[in-house]
Amino acid sequence: xxxxxxxxxxxxxxxxxxxxxxxxxxxxxxxxxxxxxxxxxxxxxxxxxxxxxxxxxxxxxxxxxxxxxxxxxxxxxxxxxxxxxxxxxxxxxxxxxxxxxxxxxxxxxxxxxxxxxxxxxxxxxxxxxxxxxxxxxxxxxxxxxxxxxxxxxxxxxxxxxxxxxxxxxxxxxxxxxxxxxxxxxxxxxxxxxxxxxxxxxxxxxxxxxxxxxxx
Amino acid sequence: xxxxxxxxxxxxxxxxxxxxxxxxxxxxxxxxxxxxxxxxxxxxxxxxxxxxxxxxxxxxxxxxxxxxxxxxxxxxxxxxxxxxxxxxxxxxxxxxxxxxxxxxxxxxxxxxxxxxxxxxxxxxxxxxxxxxxxxxxxxxxxxxxxxxxxxxxxxxxxxxxxxxxxxxxxxxxxxxxxxxxxxxxxxxxxxxxxxxxxxxxxxxxxxxxxxxxxx
Numbered sequence: 123x124x125x126x127x128x129x130x131x132x133x134x135x136x137x138x139x140x141x142x143x144x145x146x147x148x149x150x151x152x153x154x155x156x157x158x159x160x161x162x163x164x165x166x167x168x169x170x171x172x173x174x175x176x177x178x179x180x181x182x183x184x185x186x187x188x189x190x191x192x193x194x195x196x197x198x199x200x201x202x203x204x205x206x207x208x209x210x211x212x213x214x215x216x217x218x219x220x221x222x223x224x225x226x227x228x229x230x231x232x233x234x235x236x237x238x239x240x241x242x243x244x245x246x247x248x249x250x251x252x253x254x255x256x257x258x259x260x261x262x263x264x265x266x267x268x269x270x271x272x273x274x275x276x277x278x279x280x281x282x283x284x285x286x287x288x289x290x291x292x293x294x295x296x297x298x299x300x301x302x303x304x305x306x307x308x309x310x311x312x313x314x315x316x317x318x319x320x321x322x323x324x325x326x327x328x329x330x331x332x333x334x335x336x337x
Numbered sequence: 338x339x340x341x342x343x344x345x346x347x348x349x350x351x352x353x354x355x356x357x358x359x360x361x362x363x364x365x366x367x368x369x370x371x372x373x374x375x376x377x378x379x380x381x382x383x384x385x386x387x388x389x390x391x392x393x394x395x396x397x398x399x400x401x402x403x404x405x406x407x408x409x410x411x412x413x414x415x416x417x418x419x420x421x422x423x424x425x426x427x428x429x430x431x432x433x434x435x436x437x438x439x440x441x442x443x444x445x446x447x448x449x450x451x452x453x454x455x456x457x458x459x460x461x462x463x464x465x466x467x468x469x470x471x472x473x474x475x476x477x478x479x480x481x482x483x484x485x486x487x488x489x490x491x492x493x494x495x496x497x498x499x500x501x502x503x504x505x506x507x508x509x510x511x512x513x514x515x516x517x518x519x520x521x522x523x524x525x526x527x528x529x530x531x532x533x534x535x536x537x538x539x540x541x542x543x544x545x546x547x548x549x550x551x552x
Binding site: 204206211212216240247252258262 | 421426431456462463473478
Protein backbone atom coordinates (compact mmCIF):
# COMPACT_ATOMS: atom_id res chain seq x y z
CA UNK A 123 0.00 0.00 0.00
CA UNK A 124 1.28 3.47 -0.91
CA UNK A 125 0.47 5.90 1.88
CA UNK A 126 0.81 9.69 1.95
CA UNK A 127 1.03 11.07 5.51
CA UNK A 128 0.07 14.75 5.75
CA UNK A 129 1.67 16.37 8.77
CA UNK A 130 4.61 13.96 8.97
CA UNK A 131 6.71 16.70 10.55
CA UNK A 132 4.49 16.60 13.62
CA UNK A 133 4.95 14.18 16.47
CA UNK A 134 2.14 11.75 15.61
CA UNK A 135 2.94 12.02 11.90
CA UNK A 136 6.62 11.26 12.43
CA UNK A 137 5.85 8.18 14.54
CA UNK A 138 3.36 7.08 11.89
CA UNK A 139 5.85 7.16 9.02
CA UNK A 140 8.39 5.31 11.19
CA UNK A 141 5.92 2.56 11.97
CA UNK A 142 4.67 2.34 8.39
CA UNK A 143 8.26 1.97 7.17
CA UNK A 144 8.98 -0.75 9.72
CA UNK A 145 5.81 -2.51 8.55
CA UNK A 146 7.17 -2.45 5.00
CA UNK A 147 4.66 -0.01 3.56
CA UNK A 148 5.60 2.56 0.92
CA UNK A 149 5.19 5.88 2.63
CA UNK A 150 5.66 9.53 1.66
CA UNK A 151 5.96 12.20 4.32
CA UNK A 152 4.09 15.42 3.56
CA UNK A 153 5.53 18.23 5.68
CA UNK A 154 5.05 21.95 6.28
CA UNK A 155 8.60 23.23 5.73
CA UNK A 156 11.40 22.41 3.28
CA UNK A 157 13.89 21.82 6.13
CA UNK A 158 11.62 19.12 7.53
CA UNK A 159 11.60 17.41 4.13
CA UNK A 160 15.42 17.62 3.99
CA UNK A 161 15.75 16.12 7.48
CA UNK A 162 13.40 13.25 6.67
CA UNK A 163 15.14 12.56 3.36
CA UNK A 164 18.46 12.36 5.23
CA UNK A 165 16.80 9.85 7.54
CA UNK A 166 15.89 7.72 4.52
CA UNK A 167 12.29 8.76 3.95
CA UNK A 168 10.54 9.95 0.85
CA UNK A 169 9.44 13.42 1.89
CA UNK A 170 8.06 16.57 0.29
CA UNK A 171 6.48 19.87 1.25
CA UNK A 172 2.69 19.64 1.26
CA UNK A 173 1.18 23.10 1.57
CA UNK A 174 -2.14 23.09 3.42
CA UNK A 175 -2.68 26.73 2.45
CA UNK A 176 -2.63 25.93 -1.28
CA UNK A 177 -5.67 24.93 -3.35
CA UNK A 178 -7.11 21.38 -3.60
CA UNK A 179 -6.27 21.12 -7.31
CA UNK A 180 -2.56 21.67 -6.58
CA UNK A 181 -2.64 19.34 -3.59
CA UNK A 182 -4.26 16.63 -5.73
CA UNK A 183 -1.22 16.60 -8.05
CA UNK A 184 0.94 15.45 -5.15
CA UNK A 185 -1.49 12.75 -4.03
CA UNK A 186 -1.86 11.00 -7.40
CA UNK A 187 -0.89 7.34 -7.35
CA UNK A 188 -1.30 6.78 -3.61
CA UNK A 189 -3.72 4.28 -2.07
CA UNK A 190 -4.38 6.08 1.19
CA UNK A 191 -3.98 9.45 2.88
CA UNK A 192 -3.41 9.99 6.59
CA UNK A 193 -4.24 13.47 7.88
CA UNK A 194 -2.08 13.93 10.96
CA UNK A 195 -1.36 17.64 10.55
CA UNK A 196 -2.17 20.14 13.24
CA UNK A 197 -1.51 23.82 13.64
CA UNK A 198 -0.88 23.03 17.28
CA UNK A 199 -2.26 26.35 18.39
CA UNK A 200 1.27 27.72 18.22
CA UNK A 201 0.53 29.90 15.24
CA UNK A 202 -2.72 31.28 16.57
CA UNK A 203 -6.35 30.50 15.98
CA UNK A 204 -6.17 31.88 12.44
CA UNK A 205 -4.26 28.76 11.59
CA UNK A 206 -6.72 26.58 13.50
CA UNK A 207 -9.49 27.37 11.04
CA UNK A 208 -7.22 27.55 7.98
CA UNK A 209 -5.15 24.41 8.72
CA UNK A 210 -7.07 22.12 11.10
CA UNK A 211 -10.38 22.74 9.35
CA UNK A 212 -9.91 24.11 5.83
CA UNK A 213 -6.54 22.37 5.31
CA UNK A 214 -8.14 19.07 6.29
CA UNK A 215 -11.15 19.59 4.00
CA UNK A 216 -8.91 20.60 1.09
CA UNK A 217 -6.88 17.41 1.71
CA UNK A 218 -10.10 15.39 1.43
CA UNK A 219 -11.07 17.18 -1.76
CA UNK A 220 -7.56 16.63 -3.13
CA UNK A 221 -7.68 12.92 -2.24
CA UNK A 222 -11.01 12.52 -4.04
CA UNK A 223 -9.71 14.54 -6.95
CA UNK A 224 -6.67 12.22 -7.13
CA UNK A 225 -8.87 9.13 -7.12
CA UNK A 226 -7.81 7.96 -3.66
CA UNK A 227 -10.47 6.09 -1.69
CA UNK A 228 -8.95 5.63 1.75
CA UNK A 229 -8.60 8.46 4.25
CA UNK A 230 -7.53 8.25 7.88
CA UNK A 231 -8.29 11.33 9.94
CA UNK A 232 -6.63 12.07 13.27
CA UNK A 233 -9.32 13.97 15.16
CA UNK A 234 -9.80 14.52 18.89
CA UNK A 235 -11.72 12.75 21.66
CA UNK A 236 -15.28 14.08 21.96
CA UNK A 237 -14.92 16.39 18.95
CA UNK A 238 -18.47 15.38 17.97
CA UNK A 239 -19.96 16.63 21.29
CA UNK A 240 -19.85 20.41 21.82
CA UNK A 241 -20.71 20.04 25.49
CA UNK A 242 -17.40 18.21 26.00
CA UNK A 243 -15.12 20.66 24.19
CA UNK A 244 -12.73 22.06 26.75
CA UNK A 245 -9.71 24.35 26.96
CA UNK A 246 -8.90 24.80 23.27
CA UNK A 247 -12.44 25.10 21.92
CA UNK A 248 -11.45 26.49 18.50
CA UNK A 249 -9.38 23.32 17.92
CA UNK A 250 -12.35 21.09 18.78
CA UNK A 251 -14.60 23.16 16.54
CA UNK A 252 -12.14 22.78 13.67
CA UNK A 253 -12.00 19.02 14.23
CA UNK A 254 -15.81 18.81 14.48
CA UNK A 255 -16.40 20.54 11.14
CA UNK A 256 -13.58 18.64 9.40
CA UNK A 257 -14.98 15.31 10.63
CA UNK A 258 -18.50 16.30 9.59
CA UNK A 259 -17.25 17.13 6.11
CA UNK A 260 -15.44 13.80 5.85
CA UNK A 261 -18.50 11.81 6.93
CA UNK A 262 -21.21 13.73 5.08
CA UNK A 263 -19.69 15.59 2.16
CA UNK A 264 -17.21 13.09 0.69
CA UNK A 265 -17.34 9.55 -0.64
CA UNK A 266 -14.01 8.69 0.97
CA UNK A 267 -13.57 5.39 2.80
CA UNK A 268 -12.78 7.09 6.06
CA UNK A 269 -11.68 6.12 9.51
CA UNK A 270 -11.77 8.88 12.11
CA UNK A 271 -9.50 8.29 15.11
CA UNK A 272 -10.24 10.35 18.21
CA UNK A 273 -7.27 10.26 20.58
CA UNK A 274 -7.48 11.77 24.05
CA UNK A 275 -4.79 14.11 25.36
CA UNK A 276 -1.51 13.18 23.65
CA UNK A 277 1.48 12.20 25.77
CA UNK A 278 5.13 11.47 24.95
CA UNK A 279 4.99 8.20 26.93
CA UNK A 280 6.47 5.16 25.21
CA UNK A 281 4.02 3.09 23.21
CA UNK A 282 2.36 0.20 25.04
CA UNK A 283 0.83 -1.55 22.04
CA UNK A 284 -2.50 -1.39 23.86
CA UNK A 285 -5.42 1.02 23.91
CA UNK A 286 -9.06 1.33 24.84
CA UNK A 287 -11.64 2.44 22.27
CA UNK A 288 -14.39 2.90 24.85
CA UNK A 289 -13.26 5.60 27.29
CA UNK A 290 -15.19 5.71 30.55
CA UNK A 291 -15.92 8.80 32.61
CA UNK A 292 -13.56 7.74 35.37
CA UNK A 293 -10.97 6.11 33.09
CA UNK A 294 -7.98 7.36 31.12
CA UNK A 295 -8.38 10.53 29.07
CA UNK A 296 -4.91 10.38 27.54
CA UNK A 297 -2.87 8.23 25.16
CA UNK A 298 0.73 8.11 23.99
CA UNK A 299 1.47 9.41 20.52
CA UNK A 300 3.20 6.12 19.68
CA UNK A 301 0.00 4.20 20.37
CA UNK A 302 -1.97 6.64 18.20
CA UNK A 303 0.51 6.01 15.38
CA UNK A 304 0.07 2.25 15.85
CA UNK A 305 -3.70 2.70 15.68
CA UNK A 306 -3.30 4.58 12.40
CA UNK A 307 -1.25 1.71 10.97
CA UNK A 308 -3.75 -0.86 12.28
CA UNK A 309 -6.63 1.11 10.72
CA UNK A 310 -4.89 1.25 7.35
CA UNK A 311 -4.51 -2.55 7.48
CA UNK A 312 -8.10 -3.24 8.56
CA UNK A 313 -10.93 -2.48 6.09
CA UNK A 314 -13.44 -3.16 8.87
CA UNK A 315 -12.43 0.22 10.33
CA UNK A 316 -13.90 2.01 7.29
CA UNK A 317 -16.81 4.27 8.17
CA UNK A 318 -16.00 4.23 11.88
CA UNK A 319 -15.26 6.95 14.42
CA UNK A 320 -12.95 5.38 16.99
CA UNK A 321 -12.07 6.98 20.36
CA UNK A 322 -8.56 6.17 21.58
CA UNK A 323 -7.27 6.34 25.14
CA UNK A 324 -4.67 4.29 26.97
CA UNK A 325 -6.01 0.88 27.89
CA UNK A 326 -5.54 -2.86 27.92
CA UNK A 327 -6.60 -4.11 24.49
CA UNK A 328 -3.94 -4.96 21.89
CA UNK A 329 -4.22 -2.26 19.23
CA UNK A 330 -4.96 -4.45 16.18
CA UNK A 331 -7.69 -6.23 18.13
CA UNK A 332 -9.07 -2.96 19.53
CA UNK A 333 -9.38 -1.47 16.04
CA UNK A 334 -11.01 -4.65 14.75
CA UNK A 335 -13.55 -4.70 17.59
CA UNK A 336 -14.30 -0.97 17.56
CA UNK A 337 -17.96 -0.12 17.02
CA UNK B 338 -44.19 37.97 10.41
CA UNK B 339 -42.30 37.56 13.69
CA UNK B 340 -38.58 37.92 13.08
CA UNK B 341 -35.67 37.24 15.44
CA UNK B 342 -32.51 39.11 14.44
CA UNK B 343 -29.33 37.55 15.84
CA UNK B 344 -26.56 40.12 16.11
CA UNK B 345 -28.87 43.13 16.39
CA UNK B 346 -26.19 44.96 18.40
CA UNK B 347 -23.99 45.03 15.30
CA UNK B 348 -24.23 47.68 12.62
CA UNK B 349 -26.07 45.64 9.99
CA UNK B 350 -28.28 44.03 12.64
CA UNK B 351 -29.26 47.38 14.13
CA UNK B 352 -30.21 48.82 10.74
CA UNK B 353 -32.19 45.64 10.04
CA UNK B 354 -34.33 45.88 13.18
CA UNK B 355 -34.95 49.57 12.45
CA UNK B 356 -36.12 48.84 8.93
CA UNK B 357 -38.21 45.86 10.01
CA UNK B 358 -39.92 48.01 12.62
CA UNK B 359 -40.61 50.77 10.09
CA UNK B 360 -42.08 48.10 7.78
CA UNK B 361 -44.44 47.08 10.59
CA UNK B 362 -42.94 43.66 11.28
CA UNK B 363 -42.75 42.21 14.77
CA UNK B 364 -39.06 42.00 15.52
CA UNK B 365 -36.92 40.86 18.44
CA UNK B 366 -33.32 41.94 18.73
CA UNK B 367 -30.90 39.22 19.86
CA UNK B 368 -27.73 40.83 21.21
CA UNK B 369 -24.42 39.84 22.75
CA UNK B 370 -24.46 41.93 25.95
CA UNK B 371 -27.12 42.89 28.49
CA UNK B 372 -26.32 46.61 28.11
CA UNK B 373 -27.11 46.37 24.40
CA UNK B 374 -30.49 44.83 25.25
CA UNK B 375 -31.15 47.65 27.75
CA UNK B 376 -30.27 50.31 25.18
CA UNK B 377 -32.52 48.78 22.55
CA UNK B 378 -35.39 48.38 25.01
CA UNK B 379 -35.04 52.07 25.87
CA UNK B 380 -35.28 52.80 22.17
CA UNK B 381 -38.56 50.89 22.03
CA UNK B 382 -37.40 47.52 20.75
CA UNK B 383 -38.03 44.06 22.09
CA UNK B 384 -34.51 42.89 22.87
CA UNK B 385 -32.78 40.09 24.73
CA UNK B 386 -29.34 38.56 25.16
CA UNK B 387 -28.78 35.71 22.72
CA UNK B 388 -25.62 33.82 23.64
CA UNK B 389 -23.87 32.33 20.61
CA UNK B 390 -21.56 30.40 22.93
CA UNK B 391 -24.43 28.48 24.51
CA UNK B 392 -25.87 25.19 23.25
CA UNK B 393 -28.48 24.86 20.45
CA UNK B 394 -31.08 23.42 22.85
CA UNK B 395 -30.94 26.56 25.00
CA UNK B 396 -30.92 28.83 21.97
CA UNK B 397 -34.01 27.05 20.59
CA UNK B 398 -36.01 28.06 23.68
CA UNK B 399 -35.55 31.71 22.73
CA UNK B 400 -36.49 31.19 19.09
CA UNK B 401 -39.80 29.41 19.68
CA UNK B 402 -42.79 31.15 18.12
CA UNK B 403 -40.88 33.15 15.52
CA UNK B 404 -41.42 32.82 11.77
CA UNK B 405 -37.94 33.73 10.64
CA UNK B 406 -34.38 34.14 11.89
CA UNK B 407 -31.82 36.60 10.52
CA UNK B 408 -28.21 35.81 11.33
CA UNK B 409 -26.38 39.14 11.23
CA UNK B 410 -23.91 38.49 14.04
CA UNK B 411 -20.21 38.77 13.52
CA UNK B 412 -17.24 38.53 15.83
CA UNK B 413 -15.79 41.36 13.77
CA UNK B 414 -12.28 40.06 14.23
CA UNK B 415 -12.02 42.35 17.26
CA UNK B 416 -11.97 39.48 19.72
CA UNK B 417 -9.48 37.38 17.79
CA UNK B 418 -9.73 34.43 15.48
CA UNK B 419 -10.85 32.15 18.33
CA UNK B 420 -14.15 33.96 18.14
CA UNK B 421 -14.19 33.72 14.35
CA UNK B 422 -14.54 29.94 14.47
CA UNK B 423 -16.69 29.88 17.63
CA UNK B 424 -19.07 32.72 16.66
CA UNK B 425 -19.03 33.22 12.88
CA UNK B 426 -18.97 29.47 12.18
CA UNK B 427 -20.13 27.45 15.19
CA UNK B 428 -22.43 30.20 16.50
CA UNK B 429 -24.08 30.40 13.08
CA UNK B 430 -24.49 26.61 12.82
CA UNK B 431 -25.90 26.39 16.34
CA UNK B 432 -28.38 29.15 15.39
CA UNK B 433 -29.48 27.03 12.42
CA UNK B 434 -29.86 23.96 14.62
CA UNK B 435 -31.78 26.02 17.17
CA UNK B 436 -34.09 27.41 14.47
CA UNK B 437 -34.84 23.90 13.19
CA UNK B 438 -35.29 22.69 16.74
CA UNK B 439 -37.78 25.53 17.34
CA UNK B 440 -39.73 24.66 14.22
CA UNK B 441 -38.74 27.78 12.29
CA UNK B 442 -38.48 27.36 8.52
CA UNK B 443 -37.05 30.64 7.29
CA UNK B 444 -33.41 31.63 7.79
CA UNK B 445 -31.58 34.62 6.32
CA UNK B 446 -27.81 34.43 6.51
CA UNK B 447 -25.55 37.44 6.13
CA UNK B 448 -22.43 35.96 4.58
CA UNK B 449 -19.64 37.61 2.56
CA UNK B 450 -18.98 38.21 -1.12
CA UNK B 451 -17.07 35.28 -2.67
CA UNK B 452 -17.18 33.20 0.52
CA UNK B 453 -17.85 30.18 -1.68
CA UNK B 454 -14.61 30.60 -3.66
CA UNK B 455 -11.39 30.01 -1.70
CA UNK B 456 -9.29 31.57 -4.44
CA UNK B 457 -11.04 34.89 -3.77
CA UNK B 458 -10.67 34.97 0.01
CA UNK B 459 -8.51 37.94 0.88
CA UNK B 460 -7.19 39.80 3.92
CA UNK B 461 -9.23 38.16 6.70
CA UNK B 462 -9.14 34.57 5.45
CA UNK B 463 -10.33 32.98 8.73
CA UNK B 464 -13.52 35.08 8.45
CA UNK B 465 -14.14 33.86 4.89
CA UNK B 466 -13.45 30.28 5.96
CA UNK B 467 -15.98 30.61 8.80
CA UNK B 468 -18.57 32.03 6.40
CA UNK B 469 -17.84 29.30 3.84
CA UNK B 470 -18.42 26.44 6.29
CA UNK B 471 -21.48 28.10 7.84
CA UNK B 472 -23.04 28.61 4.39
CA UNK B 473 -22.21 25.03 3.41
CA UNK B 474 -23.93 23.76 6.55
CA UNK B 475 -27.00 25.88 5.85
CA UNK B 476 -27.29 24.66 2.27
CA UNK B 477 -26.41 21.00 2.75
CA UNK B 478 -27.03 20.00 6.33
CA UNK B 479 -30.32 21.71 7.19
CA UNK B 480 -33.84 21.76 5.78
CA UNK B 481 -34.18 25.48 6.43
CA UNK B 482 -35.71 27.75 3.79
CA UNK B 483 -32.57 29.82 3.48
CA UNK B 484 -31.44 32.92 1.69
CA UNK B 485 -27.72 33.63 1.80
CA UNK B 486 -26.80 37.26 1.20
CA UNK B 487 -23.20 37.96 0.26
CA UNK B 488 -22.40 41.64 0.71
CA UNK B 489 -19.11 43.09 -0.43
CA UNK B 490 -17.02 45.35 1.84
CA UNK B 491 -19.41 47.11 4.22
CA UNK B 492 -19.47 50.91 4.29
CA UNK B 493 -21.22 53.44 6.52
CA UNK B 494 -22.52 55.33 3.47
CA UNK B 495 -26.22 56.28 3.54
CA UNK B 496 -28.55 53.75 1.95
CA UNK B 497 -29.33 54.29 -1.73
CA UNK B 498 -32.20 51.83 -2.02
CA UNK B 499 -30.35 50.26 -4.95
CA UNK B 500 -27.88 47.40 -5.34
CA UNK B 501 -26.37 45.06 -7.87
CA UNK B 502 -26.57 41.29 -7.39
CA UNK B 503 -24.11 40.56 -10.19
CA UNK B 504 -20.79 42.14 -9.28
CA UNK B 505 -18.35 42.51 -12.15
CA UNK B 506 -14.58 42.35 -11.94
CA UNK B 507 -14.21 46.05 -12.63
CA UNK B 508 -17.36 47.13 -10.75
CA UNK B 509 -18.13 47.98 -7.15
CA UNK B 510 -16.86 45.65 -4.43
CA UNK B 511 -18.58 47.48 -1.58
CA UNK B 512 -22.06 48.24 -0.30
CA UNK B 513 -23.57 50.37 2.44
CA UNK B 514 -24.79 48.57 5.54
CA UNK B 515 -28.17 50.30 5.14
CA UNK B 516 -28.62 48.71 1.71
CA UNK B 517 -27.67 45.30 3.13
CA UNK B 518 -30.34 45.74 5.79
CA UNK B 519 -32.86 46.67 3.09
CA UNK B 520 -31.89 43.53 1.16
CA UNK B 521 -32.51 41.44 4.29
CA UNK B 522 -35.99 42.95 4.65
CA UNK B 523 -36.70 42.45 0.93
CA UNK B 524 -35.57 38.80 1.17
CA UNK B 525 -37.84 38.16 4.16
CA UNK B 526 -40.75 39.51 2.12
CA UNK B 527 -39.96 37.56 -1.03
CA UNK B 528 -40.30 33.75 -0.97
CA UNK B 529 -38.65 33.60 -4.40
CA UNK B 530 -35.36 34.33 -2.61
CA UNK B 531 -35.53 30.97 -0.81
CA UNK B 532 -32.68 28.65 -1.75
CA UNK B 533 -30.64 31.43 -3.33
CA UNK B 534 -27.13 32.77 -2.68
CA UNK B 535 -27.25 36.46 -3.60
CA UNK B 536 -24.15 38.67 -3.97
CA UNK B 537 -24.71 42.31 -2.99
CA UNK B 538 -22.68 45.31 -4.05
CA UNK B 539 -23.66 48.91 -4.65
CA UNK B 540 -25.48 49.30 -7.95
CA UNK B 541 -28.42 50.66 -9.84
CA UNK B 542 -31.28 48.19 -9.34
CA UNK B 543 -34.02 48.96 -6.79
CA UNK B 544 -33.48 46.47 -3.95
CA UNK B 545 -36.87 44.72 -4.02
CA UNK B 546 -36.55 44.21 -7.76
CA UNK B 547 -32.90 43.11 -7.45
CA UNK B 548 -33.80 40.43 -4.86
CA UNK B 549 -36.73 39.27 -7.00
CA UNK B 550 -34.55 38.97 -10.10
CA UNK B 551 -31.53 37.40 -8.40
CA UNK B 552 -30.51 34.04 -9.84
